[in-house]
Amino acid sequence: MPLITALLSGLLFGLGLIISGMTNPQKVLAFLDITGQWDPSLAFVMIGAIPVMALAYWFMRDRSSTCLQQEVQIPANRKLDAKLVTGAVLFGIGWGLVGYCPGPALASLLTGLISPLIFSLAMVAGMLVYRILARWME
Template structure:
């Protein structure tokens, strides 16, 4: 049941990204172009997503398990440190340069977008480099 509900949620998320235009890098870059021809439509998508997610996260704080019975795993660290800020800056720079972030890039790659395949390959390479650096940092 958990796999089926995870699949359904992923499918709904992917369809939502396609319908909203979040998987279209041209639309995303238009949203990020504040000094040019700004396209505010994605701000409404984000506001709608926050309006739906905020009550769900509020409810999740008081639960020990999800509706599917999985243990609830919410972040415990609320500290803003250099690693968080650096990661956010890298994420934002990548989003602004490519017009993709991880979820929409995977959806666009699945839809056959060649630029998304390149982005996903670069993203996976970056994840592998990060994992190797973390293992090295944590080893004595």
């Protein structure tokens, strides 16, 4: 049952990304271009998503398991450290350069276009490089 729920959740999430325009890098780049032809429409996606997630977080904050008996994993670490800031900066640079972030890029793989494939391969390569560097620096 958890596998089916995960599949359905992923499909719903992907559909939401497609409907909202988050899988269109030109729309995302237009949203990020506040000094040019700014397209504020993706702000409505965030305005709609933030309250939904806040409600879900509030509802689950004191629970130890979900209705499917899966462990609730809410991070205990709330510190801003160099790893978090560096990751956020790299995420923002990548998003601003190409208009993709991980979820929309993966959903866009089904389009058959080369750009989400290149982004996804670069993302996986970056994760592998991070793992190697993290072990090396321990």
